[in-house]
Amino acid sequence: MPDDLLDLFLSTTQDYGIILLDPDGRIRRWSRGAEQLFGYQASEMEGTPAYEIFVPPDRQAGVPEVELQTAREHGRAEDERWHLRKDGTRFWASGVMIALRENGTLRGYAKVVRDFTERRRMEEAVRQTQRLESVGILAAGVAHDFNNVLTAILGNVSLVRRRLKASDGDGQIDGMLAGAERAGNRAAELVKQLLNYAGKGRREMRPVDICQVVKDALAIVQASVSKKITILRDMPENCPTIEADVGQLQQLVLNLVLNGAEAIGDNEGEVSVRVRIRDVHQAELAELYAGFPLPTRPYTEIEVRDTGNGMDEDTLQHIFDPFFTTKFLGRGLGLAAALGIVRAHGGGIAVKSTPGNGTTFTVLVPAEQESEDSPLTVAEAVTESARGEGLVLVVD
């Protein structure tokens, strides 16, 4: 190929980053597409080995050298990995490095890179959808059966206690039965959270004063957490009323505030709850609530922020899964139930968190009474949104 055609190719091709290297792995040509992808100009890169585009752990693990070696020995090296842009941001890259040989002599390498971040996000979203759907169905089934069993156990215990009252002189048997009842009620509580997650919890929709719900939940939490934790609230004078099940709403706020307090543990810290009405626009809905097909409209926003230990990306991926917990005594049902409750009320939940820097959960619930359409369950909602653009339940 004449050189001018090669130049034209390298300076025209977008979307693909094309990099030519000499046999020592130093960059000879850095295409227009590579400039766009990585943010480095050709003049900055030509003549250097392309270490800067690798994330530090890859650099330390010797990935750049291994890539060249694999291409040298096998003709090509193909993989997907994070790469760094000049501005420090990352993208998920699919790349192939090819060894260029002439009569058996290594003349250099060519590397072609594409940005697969969006594709990876979509794949992750589909996996998440499938997981939520199947787990939701499972949860609903198990919870329903357990509910029936527990009703029978607790009902009978309570009957026996009533009959024993007279004959059980020192109250020992009564005490044991009370213990059984407490255990049964705890199990029923867990089952209720599971049912809430699956969108199958019993709901009685009525106009609810959200500020009163927050106050009640905070009073419960305040009494049970360390005095080093300050609990703050910020609520409008004229508190919005929302159409909701008061018990579920209380559960929702309680679960979020308790998590906030638990993330602070024995340290000093703050958990704050803010309630306000906001017009939430499409861009924000699309970015933060991508897992929920929510229309542009006024919402009541409940924000729960804590100064606790925060979460890394791996944890964030799983927090809404039932039974996912990082706590020794955790049950992993708090956020799963929160998600189900929010969905059942036609709303969305988003989270922002960084390790060591606290966490903010934001819940949106429609501000005025919804129309007749019954709200979606988790499984329906995720299926629904999977048909649309992308699905991310959690955005860091």
Ligand SMILES: Nc1ncnc2c1ncn2[C@@H]1O[C@H](COP(=O)(O)OP(=O)(O)O)[C@@H](O)[C@H]1O
């Ligand atoms: N505010 C928070 N700060 C840090 N991590 C959190 C927070 N909320 C939830 N998490 C993480 O999400 C996990 C799941 O939470 P949850 O469903 O309430 O279950 P549990 O509290 O029983 O562990 C927690 O174990 C924790 O790792």
Ligand SMILES: [Mg+2]
């Ligand atoms: Mg919890």
